[in-house]
Amino acid sequence: MTELRTLKVALLGCGNVGAQVARILLDDADMLASRAGARLELAGIAVRNLDAPREVELPRGLFTTDAETLVKDADLVIELMGGIEPARTLILTAMRNGACVVTGNKALVAKDGPTLHEEADKAGVQLSYEAAVAGAIPILRPIRDSLSGDRITRVLGIVNGTTNFILDQMDSTGAQFADALAEAQRLGYAEADPTADVEGYDAASKAAILASLSFHTRFSLDDVYCEGISSVTAADIAAAKDAGFVIKLLAIAEKLTAEGTKTGTETGADGNIGVSVRVHPTLLPREHPLAAVRGAFNAVFIEAENAGELMFYGQGAGGKPTASAVMGDLISAARSIVLGGPGRAETTTGQVSALPIAAAVTSYYIGLDVADQPGVLAKIARLFADHGVSIEIMRQTIHRDADSNIESAELRIVTHRASEAALAATVEAVKGLDVINSVTSVLRVEGV
Template identity: 60%
Template sequence: MSTPQAPAALRVALLGCGVVGTQVVRILLEHSEELTARVGTRLELAGIAVRDTSIKRDPIVPAHLLTEDAEQLVQSVDLVVEVMGGIEPARTLITRALESSATVITANKALLAQHGPELYETADRVGVDLSFEAAVAGAIPIIRPIRDSLAGDKIKRVLGIVNGTTNYVLDQMTKDGLSLETAVKDAQELGYAEADPTADVEGHDAAAKAAILASLAFHTRVSLKDVACEGITSVTADDVAWASKSGHVIKLLAICEQTAGGVSARVHPALVPLGHPLSTVGGAFNAVFVEAENAGPLMFYGQGAGGAPTASAVMGDLVSAARNRLSGAKGAGESTYADLEILDPGEATTRYQVRLSVADKPGVLARIADVFAANGVSIETVTQAPRADKHGAALLVVTTHAGTEAALAQTVRQVADLDVIEEVMSVLRVEGS
């Protein structure tokens, strides 16, 4: 029986030619021979769709391949790489490509977090791959390990530093004592943060990635609206200093968990113990810490953003998808067989560290402890010291044992109402211990 002859080339369309798209072009052109050997046939760059072909671009980008007719392009190729970002027109173009039987590779986490299910269904119906390794944590291979390598295991928890901008900002606040505003400005000057850093500092970017990770890890559809989200805008230099004093570092974490009740996904700043592997992740780097039933703890670390790192993940998907196309195979698609309940954010289990300014007099701690006990929240440690800046006041730092988010939040609200409390100075969750 003869083996079908491979086509002379697989035609590739690129949607978007910004920082990442330019690097994809560079790799495709500069490593053409190697890629041909790895795939089994040549990957031919057939066209590059951009909004404006007149804009001056990197010399590596062939001007004759630029087009503003993206819709026509995606319907005339074998593989489509989408790195334009945003919801529209990316959603429409990817749908058109899939319906034309083109394999799609995307780095668009926002699109997948909001419209992933409909795109997965279209890909399954047509019988082509929809790959998205670059959508989470840049160059770090995390999608395939969760979806494929750990397919025979049970993932219990995923903790991720998945936004390089906020990690850089918090790292600068920790190392140099900078304010949040100064650290963000520093990140913007270095190109780590956009002119409008809202999506990063408010946690929206990390929340989209959390939705994707939770969906993969727990075989349940988790969308962006299911992710409880809190950014780093309330974190102060004082919070960072006290974190260090208590043996922690503050990180913006994406946390995905499966419990007996269902699945939860959340993003918020958290105190990470200095002994935990995530505590050492500095600068604009990303890391994902996976806890599996049989494999145990696994750490994935590397560059989470940038043109070349993200293009590396895109190219990994492109080579894999091209091989599948040649062999007539199809990669793993969406897995939703578990269909677990999405838990209310108040049902998530965490620990709190609460910093309070209180009246420096007898009986204060007992009254606070009574409120914690009434809500079923157990206190792990209490640290007390006089406030040097305020006569008659003391600083109280209370760290709890694990409890539900709802019980812990209610406890803090009731403590704040006590007449011996001058101010609730900070409330931070403790994760990774």
């Protein structure tokens, strides 16, 4: 029997995910060797604090604070430190010394992916980051490999478990945002500082990565329009529920023509095709597959020209689930070393431009508090028509103030799909009508 070669693995970071990766490398060494075609030796674990408590008991001799020396002597480097620096410098050092790199660093890949890919190409090594999006869900490899012979037209993703848990709590219990956030923090789903999650920044990094792979063009975080969920109220949730919708924070990437029509064509006759990449609270019909994604779970819904509709669902965070994604990338990279040849290159043949939010095509849900008098509905409908926006659903509820005995009406309007620019202009014009007391909510709608 041929003796298997040994590949040295350097692990950068030993938090929840890193500790589980180290455990798997040590406990499942024989299984991993049979699948990789080589023994994967954990050569060391670089950490900032040698004495910090770890989730998994690991041999103390593996730990070091000298990350630079560790990566220079490795065949495979796993980066789970997070942040931009020193992670970026260490990854570049590793690749320039001939190591394949596996990372879960979504912020770094979204911000500086082009540089990392260029360096990987120069060095002929593999750069993988399945763990950067949606935890355990295998989504990046299916997009890159399984759908490489198809044209993806749209991606909708629930890619942040914290915000999905909060919105699900608000929907199922009627809780206010602050109370649902506090519960998420108590259960460990949300950090003490939840800004990156609730303001949508985490999901925006993942949206840039999904868009880059789906449309074979390098998109950065700067190309993503981003809104969080901190302004979503219990009243918004209740109104959406009453109208047959659920609110989710979605990462959306879709290809549009210059006229705003979805298309799977790589290049248009006028050359003005682009991709809209955005993150924002979104109303979904309750029958949509993504509407049923509960708690802290993630899901990504893909529309492709030939494959049709596909959905990937699973745990989007946590030490063990994310470690599973890391190990999948590690085995793939190890096999590429064993078999020889260059690392898997990124395909950037599309080169479509990122469109501003004004060019996005969506529907709006608009809540209005209006005077209860004849002709109000006609005025509003006429204004929408003047702006080229068609109303799909209009519901009216009458309210009487107990103190003043004055009646007002609450209107809930769902539009047909139109450009963001036309919809935003319509809302601004509505605010100027003398029969409008206030615009109570404006949210985007998908799936209608």
